[in-house]
Amino acid sequence: MIDPLLVTKGLTRRFGGLKAVDGVDFTLMPGEIRAVIGPNGAGKTTFVSMVCGRILPSSGAILFDGADITDMPAHRRVRLGIAYTFQITSVFPNLSVYDNVALPVQRTMGDGRAPHADVMTALDKVGLADRAAMQAGQLAYGHQRLLEVAMGLALKPRLLILDEPTQGLSDAEIEDFVRLVRTVAEDATVLLIEHNMPLVMQLADRITVFDAGRVLAEGTPEQIRADAAVQAAYLGTGAGEAA
Amino acid sequence: MSGQDKPAKIYALHLAVLAALFALNFVLPAYYHGLMARILVLAVFAMGYNVLFGYAGLLSLGHAMFFAAGMYGAGLGVVHFGLGVPLAFVSGLACGAVLSVVIGLLALRTSGVAFMIVTMMFAQVFALSLIYFAAWTGGDQGLVIPQTARMLNFGAVALDLTDPTVRYMTALALCAVALFMTAALVRSRHGRVLVAIRENEERTKMLGYDTFANKLVAVTVSGTISAAAGAAFALLFGYVGANFAGVQYSILPLLWVLLGGAATTLGPLLGTLVMYVVTDTASSFTSAWLLIVGVVLILLVLFFPKGILGTLRARWLGWLP
Amino acid sequence: MAFGPHLLLAVLEGLVTAAVLSLTALGLSLVFGVMRIVNVAHGEFFMLGAVLAWAVANALGGHPALGFVAALVIAPLIVGAVAWLAERLVLSRLKYNPESTIVATIGLLYVIQQLALTFYGPEARPVAPPFSYRLSLPWFGYSAYKLSIIAAAALLLIATWLVLTRTKIGLTMRATQYDSETAQAFGIPVGRVYAGVFALGAMLAALAAVLIVPISQAHYLMGQDPLLLSFIVVIIGGLGSLRGTVVAAVLIGVSDGVVSMFFSPTLAKMIATLAVALVLVFRPQGLFGTAPR
Numbered sequence: 001m002i003d004p005l006l007v008t009k010g011l012t013r014r015f016g017g018l019k020a021v022d023g024v025d026f027t028l029m030p031g032e033i034r035a036v037i038g039p040n041g042a043g044k045t046t047f048v049s050m051v052c053g054r055i056l057p058s059s060g061a062i063l064f065d066g067a068d069i070t071d072m073p074a075h076r077r078v079r080l081g082i083a084y085t086f087q088i089t090s091v092f093p094n095l096s097v098y099d100n101v102a103l104p105v106q107r108t109m110g111d112g113r114a115p116h117a118d119v120m121t122a123l124d125k126v127g128l129a130d131r132a133a134m135q136a137g138q139l140a141y142g143h144q145r146l147l148e149v150a151m152g153l154a155l156k157p158r159l160l161i162l163d164e165p166t167q168g169l170s171d172a173e174i175e176d177f178v179r180l181v182r183t184v185a186e187d188a189t190v191l192l193i194e195h196n197m198p199l200v201m202q203l204a205d206r207i208t209v210f211d212a213g214r215v216l217a218e219g220t221p222e223q224i225r226a227d228a229a230v231q232a233a234y235l236g237t238g239a240g241e242a243a
Numbered sequence: 244m245s246g247q248d249k250p251a252k253i254y255a256l257h258l259a260v261l262a263a264l265f266a267l268n269f270v271l272p273a274y275y276h277g278l279m280a281r282i283l284v285l286a287v288f289a290m291g292y293n294v295l296f297g298y299a300g301l302l303s304l305g306h307a308m309f310f311a312a313g314m315y316g317a318g319l320g321v322v323h324f325g326l327g328v329p330l331a332f333v334s335g336l337a338c339g340a341v342l343s344v345v346i347g348l349l350a351l352r353t354s355g356v357a358f359m360i361v362t363m364m365f366a367q368v369f370a371l372s373l374i375y376f377a378a379w380t381g382g383d384q385g386l387v388i389p390q391t392a393r394m395l396n397f398g399a400v401a402l403d404l405t406d407p408t409v410r411y412m413t414a415l416a417l418c419a420v421a422l423f424m425t426a427a428l429v430r431s432r433h434g435r436v437l438v439a440i441r442e443n444e445e446r447t448k449m450l451g452y453d454t455f456a457n458k459l460v461a462v463t464v465s466g467t468i469s470a471a472a473g474a475a476f477a478l479l480f481g482y483v484g485a486n487f488a489g490v491q492y493s494i495l496p497l498l499w500v501l502l503g504g505a506a507t508t509l510g511p512l513l514g515t516l517v518m519y520v521v522t523d524t525a526s527s528f529t530s531a532w533l534l535i536v537g538v539v540l541i542l543l544v545l546f547f548p549k550g551i552l553g554t555l556r557a558r559w560l561g562w563l564p
Numbered sequence: 565m566a567f568g569p570h571l572l573l574a575v576l577e578g579l580v581t582a583a584v585l586s587l588t589a590l591g592l593s594l595v596f597g598v599m600r601i602v603n604v605a606h607g608e609f610f611m612l613g614a615v616l617a618w619a620v621a622n623a624l625g626g627h628p629a630l631g632f633v634a635a636l637v638i639a640p641l642i643v644g645a646v647a648w649l650a651e652r653l654v655l656s657r658l659k660y661n662p663e664s665t666i667v668a669t670i671g672l673l674y675v676i677q678q679l680a681l682t683f684y685g686p687e688a689r690p691v692a693p694p695f696s697y698r699l700s701l702p703w704f705g706y707s708a709y710k711l712s713i714i715a716a717a718a719l720l721l722i723a724t725w726l727v728l729t730r731t732k733i734g735l736t737m738r739a740t741q742y743d744s745e746t747a748q749a750f751g752i753p754v755g756r757v758y759a760g761v762f763a764l765g766a767m768l769a770a771l772a773a774v775l776i777v778p779i780s781q782a783h784y785l786m787g788q789d790p791l792l793l794s795f796i797v798v799i800i801g802g803l804g805s806l807r808g809t810v811v812a813a814v815l816i817g818v819s820d821g822v823v824s825m826f827f828s829p830t831l832a833k834m835i836a837t838l839a840v841a842l843v844l845v846f847r848p849q850g851l852f853g854t855a856p857r
Contacts, residue, residue: 075452075454078451079451083449099438103435103447106432151450
């Protein structure tokens, strides 16, 4: 039996009196493409922020590859192989595209080697190699999102967390993106927060549905499509609109 | 720093600047020759400041304590322990390094405005302690390092640091070392990380960098270079004084770096030079040099926040390091 | 003098310091609270108040009380006008970026200091107190004027508190402090509020200086200590809290009075500064608001 890559047990985060994430038990197997969906404010971003260490949980535990990482600082989790790409594009706008990718590349490399080749490979993968010298802030929005993904990939993650990666992308760009995620999934596990349902159905192996800080349902795309509770809470079909 | 930069051009520029400074030794009249030696040493202080402020984006208002740590580390070593020039210099460096590690560990727990205030307060404590322990430090009066102690002996060859040419060349050598060290630093991986921290610390963390450790290195490098300037100042000009630990000497490197251009390798040198030329020119018709400092500071932040070289780089010379 | 009376004297002196300090620190705290900027030139507004008080009293001549009362009105007004101008011409153009603002107010500090040196000179000059009655206590005589400083500062603090909590001006200020964008949307002239707050902060410092100048003389470098002490008070007392400011000022003032009577003032200042720096390092959240950046 394969051991899970990521496990959370009773993971909870309170903001004031509000429980943004409420006792979430979650298991992710290696090699999976997992989508996390749910209405706005369901706690998806808070949940993945705890996984990658940007927010500390109020209670509960996080295990990565069997090791407890609940109290580990974010930068050390990244070194273990958890990479997070931001919901709001967060490249370094005043640095060149090259430097943006060189930063994660040089971190994963041993000393003594020049990062140049790896940087260009990573840029090639997302199709930005010809824009290496540009300031990242001057890239078109869709390209900035791709750069963001390239930075995540350059970390050579074992778990890549993508927070609404297709937000603001055109249909053509989304297609490129789907191809890219499939390539990534060959050597990494992907955890994806996404609102674009057709994309999720097409891409994800399994789907976890969040609602009001809890896991409402989990299963294959077919199971989720058929789940009445999910329909009521989120997909908005039938009588679901009121909920 | 990008993949497309021009290292040959950059090193040629730095060498040309240093060659010009070398040539100045032979043409400057005595008064300006002495002034220029002073400027070279203080430019090293500014370069140290630039590492932290320009590249890592941390605005310290207490760098005088690092300069003074180097100065007193060297000066007290000579006066109280009879250290020779090389050991005294090393002692100054060591004092600066230790102090900057300690201050870094404390002050880096804060950020932004709190960092500025905290560094200012630590510097104030340092300056007050120099006055309080007057029996050792000479208090407000400071200490004079006797001319006989300022000899550098290499076997049979003795260099007299009080000789104008020796002094100028020593200052220039230190300046060259600091210049190439900062130039190498900003082209290094560590330099790239510092800039990333300046631009977006949170994001840098999420690329797996321990930003605290990186900032601590920056404070230490910056503080130690500043201390080197302080130690050289004591040994070359023979005086150690508490006024060098005062608030003013924390503000001045900020001013020089802002003027020359933060996050440019040559900016600190240029800023120090220009500021001295301006105050020196102005001092012939007014004694109000603080007024000039104040006005220049205000004008810089209002209209010229990138400084001379920063503006040149943004407008025309993108390759400037 | 025995220890008891000695201590009483120290406490009285400390209370005078505290009275002046709470006014000065309140000015600094208001500016940080509402505008989220640190005014490094605050001590120079204090100094300017004292120097102008001397100038006014000297120009008027006549009975000391006349000059003093005139100074109490005129000096803060001039200082307020200078601060207003500085805010409109410099700070507002920096969009209140915290770091640029600090650099700019450092510039302002040097400009004001140098102008004072040029036009007023390096001498320390006294202003005659409005009255010179001495209270005879059983152990020592004590200047009634010093006691009246405490009373005057208390009155001014109460007046400020009333303005902040009971008037439309105070409400406007609090609305701007809470959320300047929303305030703007509701038609509050945020720029003018900022300029007003900056001027008010400077005027409080100037008022404090006019009160203290009959016992401590006016000098162009006198702004440094009030600046440092105000920082300390504001950090300990918590920002924007008037009560915290007063409590901290009394704490710092009295302990400064007592400590410097028995120990070297340099050592006292060293320890106080170090302690406050460490407070900032280890408890920044409670002391510099929620977001230090």
